[in-house]
Amino acid sequence: xxxxxxxxxxxxxxxxxxxxxxxxxxxxxxxxxxxxxxxxxxxxxxxxxxxxxxxxxxxxxxxxxxxxxxxxxxxxxxxxxxxxxxxxxxxxxxxxxxxxxxxxxxxxxxxxxxxxxxxxxxxxxxxxxxxxxxxxxxxxxxxxxxxxxxxxxxxxxxxxxxxxxxxxxxxxxxxxxxxxxxxxxxxxxxxxxxxxxxxxxxxxxxxxxxxxxxx
Amino acid sequence: xxxxxxxxxxxxxxxxxxxxxxxxxxxxxxxxxxxxxxxxxxxxxxxxxxxxxxxxxxxxxxxxxxxxxxxxxxxxxxxxxxxxxxxxxxxxxxxxxxxxxxxxxxxxxxxxxxxxxxxxxxxxxxxxxxxxxxxxxxxxxxxxxxxxxxxxxxxxxxxxxxxxxxxxxxxx
Numbered sequence: 001x002x003x004x005x006x007x008x009x010x011x012x013x014x015x016x017x018x019x020x021x022x023x024x025x026x027x028x029x030x031x032x033x034x035x036x037x038x039x040x041x042x043x044x045x046x047x048x049x050x051x052x053x054x055x056x057x058x059x060x061x062x063x064x065x066x067x068x069x070x071x072x073x074x075x076x077x078x079x080x081x082x083x084x085x086x087x088x089x090x091x092x093x094x095x096x097x098x099x100x101x102x103x104x105x106x107x108x109x110x111x112x113x114x115x116x117x118x119x120x121x122x123x124x125x126x127x128x129x130x131x132x133x134x135x136x137x138x139x140x141x142x143x144x145x146x147x148x149x150x151x152x153x154x155x156x157x158x159x160x161x162x163x164x165x166x167x168x169x170x171x172x173x174x175x176x177x178x179x180x181x182x183x184x185x186x187x188x189x190x191x192x193x194x195x196x197x198x199x200x201x202x203x204x205x206x207x208x209x210x211x212x213x214x215x
Numbered sequence: 216x217x218x219x220x221x222x223x224x225x226x227x228x229x230x231x232x233x234x235x236x237x238x239x240x241x242x243x244x245x246x247x248x249x250x251x252x253x254x255x256x257x258x259x260x261x262x263x264x265x266x267x268x269x270x271x272x273x274x275x276x277x278x279x280x281x282x283x284x285x286x287x288x289x290x291x292x293x294x295x296x297x298x299x300x301x302x303x304x305x306x307x308x309x310x311x312x313x314x315x316x317x318x319x320x321x322x323x324x325x326x327x328x329x330x331x332x333x334x335x336x337x338x339x340x341x342x343x344x345x346x347x348x349x350x351x352x353x354x355x356x357x358x359x360x361x362x363x364x365x366x367x368x369x370x371x372x373x374x375x376x377x378x379x380x381x382x383x384x385x386x387x
Contacts, residue, residue: 004245008290012243017297019236020248020350024298025305027229032317036386039379045226047372050354052230053237057247057358060238076246078346078356078363085352085363088345089370091337096371097378099334100318100386102349103342104250104298106335109317111299112306116318119331121254126332127339128258132275142344152360164360176227192220192311 003070021108030112031195032100039097042186044179051172058168062161073150080147087141099123221309237358244290247355251342253295255279258339259286275343319385330385 005012027049028034037043064070096102101109101120109117135142154161183189224232240248259279262270263286271277279286306312318327342348345367347356353371356364379386 004242006245007243010293013290013293014297014300016236016240016243016248017294017299018301018304019239019297020233020294021298021301021303022305023224023229023232023236023301025302025311026224026309027226027233028223030302030306030311033320033386036379036382039375040383040387041376042387045223045229048226049230049233050349050357050368052227053233053354054357056231056234057237057241058360060234061241061358064242070242074245075241075359077359077361078352080361080363080366081346082366084344085346085366086370088341088343088352089367090374091341091344092348092367093341093371093374093376094378095334095336095338095341096349097334097375097382098337099331101331101334102250102338103254104248104348104350107250107295107298108302111302113312113314114317115314116316116327116331119328120335120338123332123335123337124251124254124339124342125258125261125335127336127341128255128343129262129276129339130336131340131343132258132262132273135273135275147362151362153362153365154360156362161360189226192223192309196220196311196313 003064004074020104021111024105024108025112028190028192028195029105030108030114030117031190032105032109032114032116033195034190035102035105036097036100037190039093040186041182043189044175044183045189047175047179051168051175055165055168055172059165062165066161077150077152079149080145080151081143082145082147084142084144095127220311233354234358237354241355241358247351247358248294249291249347249351249355250295250298251338251348251351252291254339255343256286256289256292319382320387321385326385 028045034043035046038046061075065072092102099120101117103124106117106120153164237247256279259276262276263280271280316324316327319330345352352364352367
């Protein structure tokens with residue numbers, strides 16, 4: 001058996017997706033209020049969950065390549081196109097701050113009964129159509145400043161992968177501490193109980209929050 | 216009254232779980248998890264249904280229509296269907312499933328809808344520019360330690376905090 005299995009079949013897609021969606025919902029990421037609270041720095045779950053996941057998966061991928069269970073080039077690594085990817089990150093961040101979701105979490109939101117998730121998806125389809133319509137005039141920007149193919153942080157900084165992983169673990173620990181400190185100041189991360197109150201009846205909750213801030 | 220919802224997992228537990236799911240996905244497929252790729256294909260499919268000649272002629276969406284089995288016959292379609300099923304199971308079994316118009320808390324219904332569409336529009340353009348979204352580039356690319364992922368994530372967080380600060384009155 002050679003790893004990765006390169007299984008892009010129906011069962012593989014359903015299995016990976018099922019587990020992905022199951023974990024995202026349990027993290028609270030179906031809620032646009034919880035997701036956007038990250039940007040107001042009052043709930044650091046997005047940072048904590050994403051960074052932990054990146055570190056855990058990165059250690060696993062390092063493990064299977066270092067032990068030669070998988071060839072060094074066995075996994076897909078994106079190539080940098082500096083300006084388009086930075087602009088893309090900025091627009092996706094702005095989109096979440098305004099609309100409450102990113103693409104994956106909008107699917108989670110919709111599946112958990114949130115109709116605004118559906119409207120976000122309609123917006124994404126429109127945005128994708130706009131992008132396609134203007135693709136030719138912006139192609140120069142889209143392909144500008146291409147980096148080395150599949151460049152990793154280890155290659156960029158010229159340090160071994162284990163050192164990059166160590167550095168990311170340090171950032172994760174510091175981020176968790178800083179995040180928890182912020183969360184305490186703003187009255188704690190949003191709980192499932194708070195979020196399942198009807199969104200229209202949140203005035204009471206908001207008043208409490210502002211009391212905590214002034215207090 | 217609804218039953219009381221069960222608490223979310225701790226961020227550490229959810230993060231470890233998500234990391235293991237991502238690792239499994241890499242070992243099974245050679246690539247990570249994603250989402251926006253599905254919505255690109257869905258856009259191509261809609262284009263093919265309502266404006267086929269124009270969509271076929273489009274340099275970006277056209278190739279998806281020519282794919283064998285149509286634009287949706289691919290791994291990511293099944294993955295996103297799985298995401299929705301997995302999220303549904305988690306929400307129902309935890310007492311967190313509610314049909315409602317969620318979103319920008321302080322706004323009325325129609326304005327919430329406008330915000331969701333506007334946010335989706337920005338995200339749709341952004342994900343195409345970045346060649347992926349928070350899952351495909353940020354999370355999956357991050358696990359491979361790809362430079363592209365961290366560039367994307369820096370832009371995502373800095374912009375999110377800046378726009379989130381401007382939008383704080385409609386959300387909290």
